[in-house]
Amino acid sequence: MRGRNIGPAVLTAALATVAQPAVAADAVRAPFGKLADGTAIEKVTLTNDNGMSVTTMALGASVQSLSVPDRDGKRADVVLGYDTPAEYLADPQYFGATVGRFANRIDRGRFPLDGKQYQLEINDGPNSLHGGKQGFDKRVWEVASVESGPTASVTYRYVSADGEGGYPGTVTATATYSLGRDNALHVTYRATTDAPTIVNMSNHSYWNLAGATSDTGSMDDLLTIDASAFTPVSGTLIPTGEIRPVAGTPFDFRKPTRIGARVRDGSSEQLRYGHGYDHNFVIDGDAGTMRRMARVEDSGSGRVMEVWSAAPGLQFYSGNFLDGTTLGKGQHIYREGDALVFEPQLFPDAPNHPDFPSARLDPGETYTNSMIFKFSVADD
Template sequence: MKSWFRGAGFLAGTAFVLGMASAAHAADAKRGQFGKLDDGTMIETVTLTNDHGMSVTTMTLGASVQTLSVPDRDGKSDDIVLGYDSPAEYLADPQYFGATVGRFANRIDKGRFTLDGKQYQLEINDGPNTLHGGSQGFDKRVWTIDSVKSGPTASVTYRYKSVDGEGGYPGTLNVTATYSLGEDNALHISYRATTNAPTIVNISNHSYWNLGGATANTGSMDDLLTINASAFTPVSDTLIPTGEVRPVDGTPFDFRTPTRIGDRVRDGSSEQIRYGHGIDHNFVIDGEAGTMRRMARVEDPDSGRVLEIWGDGPALQFYSGNFLDGTMLGKGKHIYREGDALVFEPQLYPDAPNHPNFPSARLDPGDTYSNDIIFKFSTADE
């Protein structure tokens, strides 16, 4: 199997290409609270702010992004991530708003995989498949705050221990999620994991972005999207990769130049679009996995906000919010509907354990899983 993991020393050779803040400025980290679960567990928050109008609040529930505010072209800041007003709503909803998803992000066919000759059966929670680690994946767990730092770069590190057998996965996994913010208006996310037995790992962030605002009355279908991918992985009618890696040429999945999203997700002539009710597909990012590179860029013409997605993984799952069905009351009792927001998940390929031709999701004792992601914000006139 192909593998892009480099062992415990991998991070040393992976420098972020987007510079962190200089010592002339100070970013701030402040602890707070979001409320309690029914059992009395307090959900803690950490808010990171900089001197350029950007702030992000993360929380211990799911090591999630709860709010992220950034200025538009006129300098007006809005929260641009979908979410809820209480912890209970996050627990009740399967949409994974802002969450860290794992132990295996994305889908596994029929919840089965084989490792060292032994077959494992995971919980089925998405049609016939397992999605994002099952109904009690990392997004539904309460993480602990490991460290909080202010300074030129503000950061918070969350920690979670996934015990052997949790969700059906082998091995005890120790996981950290670090969120960092400097003066470059870029949110850096670093995922790390180690195991005491062979297992599979694929961790990513599942924030829903509406660059017009989380409670805006306009969706994201007019946004202009570029994805630096020359190929994608087609899926079956249950959204499991067939194993093929197909060129994007001549398909609705060709986003190599800026393209209005709504023009592609409504293309019913494509069987792949019909399967996903829009786009919910894995894009094979150009360039070498293990190197930080720009994966995608999305621009909202109305607000002028621009989001760039950077990562060092091999692929990017792009989901166009197809299953937001109008039944969810989000922040401020705003109804979330199809196409209101976009999800970009830098990660491994879906169902990787069942496709030997895909980059491997295997993690062994002594190695360190890593996934580094950057969400960088600017405006179109910059």
Template sequence: MISNLGTPASVVIAERAPFGVLADGRLVERVTLGNGRGTRATIITLGATLQALHVGDRAGELADIVLGYDTAAEYLAQPQYFGVTVGRYANRIAGGRFTLDGRAYQLETNHGPNHLHGGTAGFDTRIWTIRSVESGSEARVVMDYASADGEGGYPGALTATATYTLNEADELTIEHRATTDAPTIVNITNHSFFNLAGAGSGDVMDHRLTLNAAAYTPVDDTLIPTVARASVAGTPFDFRESTPIGARIRDGGDAQLRIGRGYDHNFVIDGEYGALRPAARLEHPGSGRVMDLLVTAPGVQFYSGNFLDGAVAGKGGRIYRQGDGLCLEPQTFPDAPNRADFPTARLDPGQVYSNRMVLRFSAAPN
């Protein structure tokens, strides 16, 4: 058990413990990273999932700000991608089809006519192996998963790693890396649902969002991008200035909001792809909690929790309803394997795929 993660310390602590046992007898472990400010991040080996993230408000009161479950079994019984690592390909691929070096591949279609988040047996359903747990000036856990050639219909044997690092500056860094033995496609990200007021406390419509994105990718009625990019200017997708999420989400005159049942779109992040740069700021005025997101990816999928329908009870038995959490998923663009005008999703032997994101937390005064 964690006994000293909430006390001031010069060492950021990482501790490993059992989390639960699945119906087939497989053990799920957890690693909790904690700093002297009381910030705690709990990562479980099922799906390399961010299961809990406790962050202080302006008064120093801690709350868990990510949606999820209390037991390992619930993550498989009621899959909602809460905090998981998604892959091999996060987001959607049209028709589940793509062609690589002249060969056509057919993936599972698990979201209408399209492939979503690696399918029903994606990386989120796998037990990842803990390779290292470190305490010190930073606390870190490294997990990996070996995906066999042909798994899920994807070519190439892929080795993926997920690294979570917490420091004393209240920065949680998540990095996904991968290598392959044959040409393949890769798009791995974290799928946390955030509510800075505390998971299960209500909806996030009062949260204020800033996105450093002058363009986004509009979608068709199956949520597949139609054009490479469109200006956000003059639309409900303009978050270049801090804006409450609920301010325009019910704009019935906007076809894109109707298609997505709210926001479920890829935003093209300003700046150089591959360089770590500011992508988003999320603020909760009531608590003062602020989360800055820095990314290396070309895009961020902003999803306003539109498909949460009250059918799922999460931590503490609290029902999660529409808009009770939001996702900011750094990624390669949806359907990139089928779009030469999008940043490539291709990975070849000898290359290293990398997607790094930094969640930087602070508290604003009244």
């Protein structure tokens, strides 16, 4: 049989087809309802070819859902949230949100900067929490870019005006979510400013690896936190300034430990203050270097999530204030211990503790906080 002569143009096209990888992940924009005032909210869904998808929305640059397979290949949404954008504002729990300008608490909402004392909005007892009454989580962000390809991504953008919430300087912030073939959600926060200010952004997703509408909570999950120390707090959950070793305390998660085994240990003043775990862990290794912070495993589904970041600290919150009054997706009631929050970030109240990693941001600098949420299944 005589061979067919392939001309140069045909050969080039054939080689190009072979060389170009198939699109591994798609990004799709769509409407996601409206707020009470009529403001339309967009959502962007990232989907890969390994059974994982994540939907984010412009309100709060938030993770609205994230579906991954279990050990049997069955997919489930593993983040808590609501079915409509209006519910996120009507019953705020920071579900999936980008929190800032300053994630976590600032003592009495006050901090010094260049000889001036600033007063922030108070919204958590005597303190300021997650940027105040109208933090980044309650703002509608611009959808700045959406891309499909080997990695799918969406970038949201928000400009925070000078004086917003009491913070100095106009800050331009971005939140980028990306998903490739590796079933890992990459989240990168960046910010610039036109005047000296403070910035500390993080993600506040609530994770239930059994499924967001599961009847199973998270207290039986096995948790590892790669931290030899944590920052104890006062009765209003403000760090005392001490860096305390976790050894011999209920905060020692250096080996896989069932979360519920010690969460009700009333002999721990710290657990009494937080109604459970709501504390910053000082992650081992060099801050500024991407490293594993935590690993959580749900034995029922076999799902595993690892948290990676270059941030110095990880706030671990065990869902202590979900009191059964919150109706989430599918009218599912969320109760105490139903989900876990892992926030890579600077230490709480950092502007009032010179020995803590600095939250200061000056003009000409770029604040960056990158984190990865890696999903897999445990070996049987």
